[in-house]
Amino acid sequence: MAMKCIATFPQRFNDNKTKEDPSIFDANLLNQLSNHHYKKMHIPQEFVWPDHEKPSTDVQPLQAPLIDLAGFLSGDSFLVSEATRLVSEASKKHGFFLVTNHGVDETLLSRAYLFMDSFFKAPACEKQKAQRTWGESSGYASSFVGRFSSKLPWKETLSFKFSPQEKCQSQTVKDFVSNKMGVEYQNFGKVYQEYAEAMNILSLKIMELLGKSLGIERRHFREFFEDNESILRLNYYPQCNQPELTLGTGPHCDPTSLTILHQHQVAGLQVFVDNKWQSIPPNPQAFVVNIGDTFMALTNGIYQSCLHRAVVNRERERKTFAFFLCPKGDKIVKPPKELVGVMSGEREYPDFTWSMFLEFTQKHYRSDMNTLEEFSNWLKNRKSF
Ligand SMILES: C=C1C[C@]23C[C@H]1CC[C@H]2[C@]1(C)CCC[C@@](C)(C(=O)O)[C@H]1[C@@H]3C(=O)O
Ligand SMILES: O=C(O)CCC(=O)C(=O)O
Numbered sequence: 001m002a003m004k005c006i007a008t009f010p011q012r013f014n015d016n017k018t019k020e021d022p023s024i025f026d027a028n029l030l031n032q033l034s035n036h037h038y039k040k041m042h043i044p045q046e047f048v049w050p051d052h053e054k055p056s057t058d059v060q061p062l063q064a065p066l067i068d069l070a071g072f073l074s075g076d077s078f079l080v081s082e083a084t085r086l087v088s089e090a091s092k093k094h095g096f097f098l099v100t101n102h103g104v105d106e107t108l109l110s111r112a113y114l115f116m117d118s119f120f121k122a123p124a125c126e127k128q129k130a131q132r133t134w135g136e137s138s139g140y141a142s143s144f145v146g147r148f149s150s151k152l153p154w155k156e157t158l159s160f161k162f163s164p165q166e167k168c169q170s171q172t173v174k175d176f177v178s179n180k181m182g183v184e185y186q187n188f189g190k191v192y193q194e195y196a197e198a199m200n201i202l203s204l205k206i207m208e209l210l211g212k213s214l215g216i217e218r219r220h221f222r223e224f225f226e227d228n229e230s231i232l233r234l235n236y237y238p239q240c241n242q243p244e245l246t247l248g249t250g251p252h253c254d255p256t257s258l259t260i261l262h263q264h265q266v267a268g269l270q271v272f273v274d275n276k277w278q279s280i281p282p283n284p285q286a287f288v289v290n291i292g293d294t295f296m297a298l299t300n301g302i303y304q305s306c307l308h309r310a311v312v313n314r315e316r317e318r319k320t321f322a323f324f325l326c327p328k329g330d331k332i333v334k335p336p337k338e339l340v341g342v343m344s345g346e347r348e349y350p351d352f353t354w355s356m357f358l359e360f361t362q363k364h365y366r367s368d369m370n371t372l373e374e375f376s377n378w379l380k381n382r383k384s385f
């Protein structure tokens with residue numbers, strides 16, 4: 001059934017508002033088929049990436065700095081200067097760093113992974129209760145079947161919209177789960193509401209660190225993101241019998257502002273730095289933090305939003321949580337004046353709103369390494385009509 005449904009793949013991802021195809025991506029069935037003793041069946045062509053984008057071998061680890069967040073927040077002058085120096089260096093080069101002593105409860109993390117297992121191992125009809133609708137950034141997507149017609153990622157995702165409860169007077173994650181999936185998922189919704197709230201607190205602390213590292217008021221970016229409208233995404237990468245042919249997540253820069261990622265035991269995240277793919281090994285005590293396109297625009301290009309991807313493997317499934325910090329949709333994204341003179345004195349990007357940029361990625365353009373540039377051109381062309 002999986003082969004058939006993948007084979008009956010609908011149109012390309014474009015403006016013609018194709019509904020999300022109800023067909024499913026059932027990795028277990030696909031793997032069984034390719035395991036079959038008398039026929040070495042390949043993974044469907046839609047999942048095979050072009051040669052120049054296939055995973056590379058002998059990838060070395062990236063030396064991303066480990067930042068002691070509690071040390072920075074303690075106010076100790078040495079720890080503050082160490083943290084800001086390391087963050088500034090990394091953010092100017094590739095935009096990736098790790099944070100430890102982050103204050104996120106490890107039992108919350110383990111509960112979140114337990115609920116993730118139960119969801120992604122459930123039958124397709126259960127998962128499809130949360131089915132993502134076309135153009136929306138929340139809900140369940142099985143390898144974006146129906147959204148793209150080639151270079152499909154070997155993953156299933158479940159994404160939630162999040163706004164801090166004290167700002168929007170509601171529990172957006174918990175409400176989504178109970179509305180779309182039913183009351184029997186109450187505890188499921190509760191744990192991800194709690195996780196998203198913890199990510200919100202952590203991201204605002206990191207915004208203070210980033211502001212300080214840029215030499216501007218600590219509170220500048222913290223205040224800008226206090227009423228954020230973010231996305232929490234669960235990435236589930238099933239084991240794959242031909243990992244050398246496909247990708248879990250294709251090469252891209254995050255269009256969002258800041259990504260806080262937790263890798264669960266299995267490696268797979270790779271960053272393109274110094275003209276080669278480099279891996280970020282899992283560290284259960286740390287979160288991987290990376291600058292996104294929107295924050296790169298907020299720093300007028302001083303901090304880099306960097307190309308990265310996720311590879312899969314034949315031994316084990318891989319799970320990650322990605323919290324994408326995004327500003328309130330209607331806020332104007334423009335750098336503070338103190339940051340405009342630093343590079344060329346010119347503005348690197350036009351003013352824009354996150355809601356327009358998000359719509360661009362959901363309805364018009366599949367995020368890759370050129371998303372912000374293509375979006376800037378798209379904005380200019382729209383204005384010229
Ligand atoms: C705003 C977003 C779009 C994506 C999820 C968040 C931030 C990262 C984006 C994404 C992961 C980049 C690679 C392509 C993509 C389609 C994916 O593989 O999931 C992107 C997400 C999306 O458009 O759903
Ligand atoms: O799962 C990973 O390791 C990376 C995922 C990612 O880059 C993303 O979801 O934007």
Ligand SMILES: [Fe+2]
Nearest residue numbers: 252253254308
């Ligand atoms: Fe990403």
